Amino acid sequence: MLLNVEHLYKYFNGQALLKDINFTVEDREAVGLIGITDAESLPCLISLQAVRAMTRPPKD
Numbered sequence: 001m002l003l004n005v006e007h008l009y010k011y012f013n014g015q016a017l018l019k020d021i022n023f024t025v026e027d028r029e030a031v032g033l034i035g036i037t038d039a040e041s042l043p044c045l046i047s048l049q050a051v052r053a054m055t056r057p058p059k060d
Helices: 038-054
Strands: 004-013 015-025
Touching: 004 038, 015 038
Parallel strands: none
Antiparallel strands: 004 015
């Protein structure tokens, strides 16, 4: 497993943008994220990018 996301929530000004998002990405698997507008898919990508930045090892 390359990535496992469970119970992802994202709020903006008290409004839920993402509610209980769950998915798994396996090694060598291609995944697309589709929303009616960027406002639906972008918060998910931004949340994942923030988690990646927090868990990335420091540079030498």
